[in-house]
Amino acid sequence: MTQLIDKRNLEYDRLAEVGGADAFLEETARVAESVHHTLIADDNKVNRFTGHLTELRVEGAPALPDGARDGRPDGEYIARAKEYLASVAEAIGFASGEPAEFEADPKVMATSEGLRAVSLQQTLNGIEVWGMAPKVWLRGDGTVDRVVGDTASVGVDVPTMPVVPPETALAVAAAKAAEARTLEGPFGSDELPALDVSADFSRLTQQAGNAQPMTFDRGPFDEAIPARLVYLYMGDAVRLAWSFEFSREQGAVQYHALVEADDRAADRSAPQILYFQDLTSHVIAGRVFRRNPAESTFDRAPFPLPLSDYPTEPPARPPAGFPGPWATRTDGHVSTVGNNVLAVDGATRRSVEIDVDPEGNGVFDTEPDTPDQFVTNIFFFCNYMHDFFVMLDFAEEHGNFQTVNVTGLGRGADPVHAFAHPGSVVGTANMATPADGSAAVMNMGLVAQTGRHTANDADVVFHEFVHGVTNRLVGGLHDAAGLREMQSRAMGEGWSDFFALTTRNYFQDRERTVVGNWVVDNDRGIRQRPYDEEYPGSFGDIGRRPDGLDYTKIHNVGEIWCATLMEMTRRIGAALGSKQRGYRIAWQSVVDGLKLTPKNPTLLVARDAILRALRDLAGHKVTEAEYPAVRQAAWESFARFGMGFDAFCPNASFTGCRAGTQLPPEGHED
Template sequence: MALAALLAVPGLASAQNASPALSSALSQLTTQRAKLGLSAPDIADPAVTSSYTEADSKVTHVYLRQRYQGIEIYGAEADLHLDGSNKLVSLHSNFVANVANAARAAAAAPTLSPAQAVAAAARALGLAAPSRLDVLQGGEPAAGLKLSEGGISRSPISVKLMYQANASGELVLVWDVTIDDLKSEHYWNARVNAATGGLVDKYDYTISEPVSFAELTQHALATKNWPEPAVTNGVAAPNSYNVYPITVESPLYGARQVVVNPADPTHSPFGWHDTNGVAGPEYTITRGNNVHAYEDRTARNTPGYSPDGGTDLIFDYPFNQAAAPQVYQDAAITNLFYWNNLMHDYMAYKGFDEVSGNFQVKNYTGTGLGNDDVRAEAQDGGGTNNANFSTPNDGSRPRMQMYLWPGGTGSITAPATIAGSLPMRGTAYGRTLTAAGPISGRLVLADDGSANPPRACNPLVNAAAISGNIALVYRGGTCSTPTKIRNAQNAGARMVMIADSIPNTAIANYGGATDTVGIRIPSVAISKADGDKIRAVLTSGTAVTVSVSGIIRDGDFDNGVIAHEYGHGISNRLTGGPANSNCLGNAEQMGEGWSDFFGLWMTTKPGDQGYTPRGIGNYVTGAATDGYGIRPQRYSTDFAVNNQTYALIGTGAYTAVHAIGSVWAATLWDLNWKMIEKYGYNKDMKAKTGGNNVALKLVLDGCKLQVCRPGFLDGRDAILKADSIYNNKANTYQIWQVFARRGMGIDAVQGSSNSLTDNQAGYLIPTRVLASQPQQQRNELLELYPNPASSELTVRLPVSSKTPVQVSLLTLLGKTVQTSTVASGELQQGARVNISDVAAGLYIVQLHTSAGTFNRKVLIQH
């Protein structure tokens, strides 16, 4: 196989790509082809999309795309990974077998020109027709061209001739077109038939966040005060930023502080305002090598106003949440700038660096591609109750858009029996509470005369009672939310409260819809629990009054959400290599999960505990510090708080990307705390030691090692492989323990990563791994919750027993007070044991299985 042919794609013939490691990888692909079910012609001419060697570990990552007759095949990728001695340690392939047969019906040459392909893609995507398309960078169609923006794109339009397999597996000749939509948040990568112009496939580089929905003493972090960066006491200091500093998730969790010289000397050696690699800042505004932060309230999607810190780079601005967002824009943009830079600097220590495709104008090491700093748009006017991140390939600038979250704050003022705070959030329909002003008055339960009257799907029959008051309606039924609001408005309601119909979840968000015609009154959403509490009082004949006022929360101050958005850039650049940001568009992918985990990790501080419930987006949604935020369950190592497992994927709400991702994040959160339990917590979050640092590096290394378009078990195996390569399998047992706990044990089945219906949860740890552990480690597999327990105890054990399992409750002196028998399979998922007749006290739960005996303590309180 000629290396020159493999390096024929422009930009790939670098010294690094011609290294012995790359040559070895390509040679070993040939050696492995029979095991992959491929023929010699199938691997004869792959394109190297990315190849890099890590400076510290000397591990080399090589990412390939199959070619046929010199044309790349979209979706046909392979990844090879070699250790420092050029030994192959991991290989995955999605190459098309018998490629010549698959391409037999494909056109040999395109009918459409590149400009015609752009026009066809624009039509298919619902965009305006391009006005003029000039060639900015010419070349062979199979290597790719760049055309001008054509009045429809924010950046030059990339066009490339490729093949793509259709549903039957046959290859179709396509034009691959990338359009950074000028009029919306979308950053499209589409493929149109090179002969007909019909849309074959599309992928959006923009990922949005619309909201639709141990032993007795737990291991805790050290209780020393968090070592904040240098902090001033109100005295202006050069190179300072008044922000919510690292680990402070939002205004809910701590105060702003002025931090001084926070740029990392290793990964931002010339400071955060440099772009040329020479001492001295190029910018005094919130712009530099890693990020350009600015306001975009009018949704121009181009750089707007940025605060100027002057020659001393002092960014110290007031923030009053009650004020209009424009009043505190300087503080918001500064916080957004600070956190984007933090993510850049901290993640570089864990493997998201220049060579692997991070975001910088200038790459100081000379590896990777530059000119791709983050465009961070604060107070973006393109929507509300949302945030997004666009991740094109290495060398093209990503974009983060942070929105405002109009909502409400309110309380029940009477009767005294239920008076108190009433958590709520605004909807996307009608006037905002901020515009309507404070509203106080009586709540009246809607009655539409149907079998379920509060659903308000029909004209309200109690209009006389509703008129001039606040209508309480319920979610669900056969009608839309706008219909409910209109029916209440037509009955004379001043405002509508929508109670959820689903228990134990976050307050529902009603956003993103356009059906707002004729709606003039504000509306808010409340939880089912609060709705039911109010409804019970109303139906008893007692009046309920509330007081509600509007408030706008700015996403630029929710650092967990900022970290989450930045995290999409990390997982997209690392999976499949930095030159292929299309690897996380499959059904069973975990992008939202990685991002939640990054947000949680960056906001963990000394004194935190793994079992403490953690929400996502609590600030922007107006939730309490222990509220649900925007996920189905709060994150916690306590199964009584978060019992998410792989079995949920593809069921109910777990067909949506955020719910799917939350199962993955729950697992990574367990992994983080399992590593902290083993290695302790290191308050130096840039260090290599400490369980928190070990966990994050395992996660990032796993992204590099996993297959393009991974499923959950692919991700599990990649983390295990990362531990094998980088840690000599030091944490194999703990990793299996965590994944088996969440239904991704050795007996789990993934099926296709493009399907949500063919997976099967499994809860077993490999026998060989379990057998290697001492009894104390084996005992940790036994989970008991809740602990303390009252009337019922759930017992879980990820072990296969050939005989029924005897579950005994013993006193500390060894006396048996209760015994029951459960099936091994039931125990793996959680068996419930009735303990209502057991006296309060401290006991030992003992399990006898064919795989051995397991013991753990439980406290019973009645």
């Protein structure tokens, strides 16, 4: 992902403007007295850009009526979360009488141990406050545990009606999205040609409401263009803006633009772009290669694999219909089309189809390095990751990728559309993840300088698939757009590398610490340094270039996050005396932590979500006696990479990150 224009003043310090951290803590104490229970605020967990807390801990809050009852309808948790947030708004940073309005994602996340997370979107006048999307954590009985994530003060005097017509704003944004660009990636560069946007765009749909949601025809782009009004918090101002999203190059390139819409526009006929971002992650992504042609034989694998072939622990109570068939049988044939994945050739748009015998037996018996084999391999890899994450509770109700949701939970109609292109594609490999109910799109292609295909490399396909998981779990099912700020996007890369490596390392005596080495034909892979115990980067290096390294780029900062999670996995395994248990506990705490993580998190916010998820595993996947050592191992891992208890950052940008190596004080509860 690349941020091309960002006119927000990210160095703006609103915290100083509102009286500093001491005033914050005093206000928290006052609000705690009014709600009759304990509120805990940490002055290190304030976004200085917004002047609001990013975490408010809660102790002693009342449960819902009939509080002993667990497993309530989502609506009860949502109502409780919204009511509670309104009651403590001034402790978070809102002034008395200042609007603090929120809409909820209709689906409530639940960790494997029953902690609920309600995803909220700040709004005003029915218009989204862009990027401000906290989560409220609740126990099963409705007791609020924590409020995490970003919010911002938006005055009542902000405009609701645009003075810039949407067509005018769209013309400006489309011209930017249509520009020729050179896209730099780990495999080299791709030249993106300019598009002709001289023709007008026509409105296709328009809905009622202050946000004025509408859709324009696609013009020279790949898909119709959604538009709506949003408020953009700039630091020293709040602007009304038109929001647009563009897709091009078969979905390999996606742009998000915010164009000024209010009366601050100096020229209403030529408004300015306030924010413009390339949303695409330009990274690498029968008889199959289970890893890649150098590390596995080209051999038969059952579709689906038996659960014993996975490193995860088979669920004690499998979800209904799990594991389902990967390939759907129709009239004596099966193809690389199933409930989880639709895999096709990128040029012909055709799946691989084979005949089956009367008992339903058949083999995708392709030849290596052929278009059909690439399609079959990407089909295998995506189905593998689907089932792997279901066993970690990324299930239908959490927004996983399926055509039909057997349980009736979630929206369905969103399998992964996996394209194995015969040639190179923009970025070499990518995955686009819309909201639950809309299909994710994965593209795999040849690496130009090696002639090797990313569909044959688990590193690449697994990495891209995990982008879909993290986008859905952090972003929420409503829009799956929770990783937009710099640190957030970096963690998206780190999570993807982490799962790509650890899913294979579970079975290997020798730990693998590089990614993408086969597909680029380079033992060093595509990252700056191996993810071993000597990895040099630290949280305090973010935004800097220490000792020949570069931590000013998204992927490179993601290395710090991956290295940390791998260290945590090693240390938990050592604490438990079992590598296998260490991996499983680490994976579960990371996936549960994703469900608790609010939109646009810092590394420290995501750290705290993992630690809390780990705590909830005590008495379940780890014993109460084991938990202190496991927690210590996790904290030591974060501290090793500068994310100790005393670490600090003012917001989710790459500025102002201060490393800390301290462990939490005795008695601190995660």
